Amino acid sequence: MKNVYFIGIGGIGMSAIARYYKFKGYEVSGYDRTPSELTHELENEGIAVHYEDNVDFIPKDVDETLVVYTPAIPKDMGELVYVGEHGYKVIKRSKVLGEITQGQRCLAVAGTHGKTTTSTLTAHIMTEGGEGCSAFLGGISKNYDTNMLVDHNPTVVVEADEFDRSFLQLHPEIAVITAMDADHLDIYGDLAHVRAAFKEFASQVTGTVIAKLGLDITAVDTQARILHYALDDERADFYGANGRPDECGHFHFDLHWPGGVIKDVRVGTPGWVNMENSIAAAAICLTYGMEPEKVKAAIGSFQGVKRRFDVHVSSPKLTYIDDYAHHPQELATAISSMRDVFPGRKITAVFQPHLYTRTRDFAAEFAQALSGVDKLILLDIYPARELPIEGVTSEIIFKDVTAPEKVLITKEELLDYLKDEPLDVLVTFGAGNVDRYIEPITEMLKARL
Numbered sequence: 232m233k234n235v236y237f238i239g240i241g242g243i244g245m246s247a248i249a250r251y252y253k254f255k256g257y258e259v260s261g262y263d264r265t266p267s268e269l270t271h272e273l274e275n276e277g278i279a280v281h282y283e284d285n286v287d288f289i290p291k292d293v294d295e296t297l298v299v300y301t302p303a304i305p306k307d308m309g310e311l312v313y314v315g316e317h318g319y320k321v322i323k324r325s326k327v328l329g330e331i332t333q334g335q336r337c338l339a340v341a342g343t344h345g346k347t348t349t350s351t352l353t354a355h356i357m358t359e360g361g362e363g364c365s366a367f368l369g370g371i372s373k374n375y376d377t378n379m380l381v382d383h384n385p386t387v388v389v390e391a392d393e394f395d396r397s398f399l400q401l402h403p404e405i406a407v408i409t410a411m412d413a414d415h416l417d418i419y420g421d422l423a424h425v426r427a428a429f430k431e432f433a434s435q436v437t438g439t440v441i442a443k444l445g446l447d448i449t450a451v452d453t454q455a456r457i458l459h460y461a462l463d464d465e466r467a468d469f470y471g472a473n474g475r476p477d478e479c480g481h482f483h484f485d486l487h488w489p490g491g492v493i494k495d496v497r498v499g500t501p502g503w504v505n506m507e508n509s510i511a512a513a514a515i516c517l518t519y520g521m522e523p524e525k526v527k528a529a530i531g532s533f534q535g536v537k538r539r540f541d542v543h544v545s546s547p548k549l550t551y552i553d554d555y556a557h558h559p560q561e562l563a564t565a566i567s568s569m570r571d572v573f574p575g576r577k578i579t580a581v582f583q584p585h586l587y588t589r590t591r592d593f594a595a596e597f598a599q600a601l602s603g604v605d606k607l608i609l610l611d612i613y614p615a616r617e618l619p620i621e622g623v624t625s626e627i628i629f630k631d632v633t634a635p636e637k638v639l640i641t642k643e644e645l646l647d648y649l650k651d652e653p654l655d656v657l658v659t660f661g662a663g664n665v666d667r668y669i670e671p672i673t674e675m676l677k678a679r680l
Contacts, residue, residue, distance in 0.1 A: 234290040237261030239301035241270040247367045247379040254381050286313040293318050299327050302395040303616045329400030332387050338515050341391035341398050342409025344561045350390040351536045352512040360525035364388050373534035404438040405518050407511045412560050417588040441514045460514045462507040469514040480572030482506040493523045499533035502568030543673045550656045551676050553669050557585040557662035559596035566603040576655045580604040583661030584612045587620040598631035606636035613663025
């Protein structure tokens with residue numbers, strides 16, 4: 232095999248695997264629906280990307296070509312139908328990731344939220360601490376400006392994605408589970424099936440499962456050793472004590488673990504949620520066998536992940552943060568963290584709902600979480616892979632929001648609306664294309680300083 236062709240190459244998980252195969256010397260190319268910063272980066276790295284559904288771009292050497300696709304691609308998409316009918320080896324992204332990690336020490340982070348930051352921090356601790364690892368991440372690490380790391384150490388850090396049950400292709404040695412909340416109900420149907428999938432994932436772990444304290448993972452579910460982590464609950468095996476934010480919102484704490492106490496750990500990214508994520512990442516690396524002082528130093532030098540509590544403008548008068556949060560629990564956690572970091576300041580949130588099904592399934596929970604801000608600017612739904620559902624619009628969230636101020640606009644109106652808006656702390660939330668507005672908003676706000 233000499234060619235690897237990706238259908239949906241611009242996805243965060245797909246692009247990481249594309250980079251991996253490029254590094255390994257294969258001819259890599261692919262399709263995506265729309266150009267983005269990520270696809271432009273791939274093109275700059277020598278990977279050919281096109282943006283029209285056109286079979287002429289698919290390598291013609293059937294026997295020498297592997298086709299990788301993401302389940303986010305519609306089944307009737309022309310290129311996907313073509314490769315299926317013409318004898319190509321066609322496999323899902325998740326299966327490829329499972330095959331790549333076989334024969335390596337796999338460290339995985341699963342959970343309905345928190346997994347991108349936690350897995351990226353785990354990879355950073357391994358790299359910065361001198362162990363080295365390969366890593367397939369669900370976001371762009373700000374330390375390395377990529378979502379894929381490659382190293383000769385046969386250890387791989389993976390974000391284990393529950394979407395489409397992808398994580399069931401993995402058999403990690405050590406795995407963290409951060410949360411098992413209802414999500415992706417278009418696939419799972421209900422919370423019971425979500426939790427059943429996480430229990431099945433736990434059953435595939437060969438060494439140690441590190442579950443957030445309170446999650447229903449027991450010895451019935453896995454033969455692996457079970458440990459627990461928590462933000463500050465001393466019943467856990469790994470927990471923080473004496474947590475306190477500094478003037479920039481970065482937490483300092485003492486990390487208790489089965490080997491003792493690591494004093495005065497400073498988290499490189501702000502907010503209590505990142506203290507919790509750092510405890511989970513440290514738990515993996517300490518269980519793996521890393522030296523405590525190296526773990527401590529790397530947590531302090533972690534710069535975060537693009538679009539995860541990502542600070543673009545920072546001043547006492549005006550702050551702008553962008554965050555990928557797109558599930559009610561993620562929004563509630565992020566807003567709570569911002570209240571800690573910016574006490575007494577007015578928080579204005581822009582939220583773009585992601586998927587009609589998620590909006591329908593969690594409208595009440597979204598309204599409750601978003602009621603925690605001082606002003607909500609709610610945008611229309613980003614459909615991603617879905618067709619509209621009758622009666623499902625942003626209005627079903629908007630009507631129940633109890634924030635002191637709220638407004639419902641289209642994303643095309645956003646920049647004009649913000650131009651005259653008095654702002655203190657502004658945050659953009661969402662997993663759709665709201666990220667296209669980060670740069671213009673940043674420029675606009677910097678001009679005010």
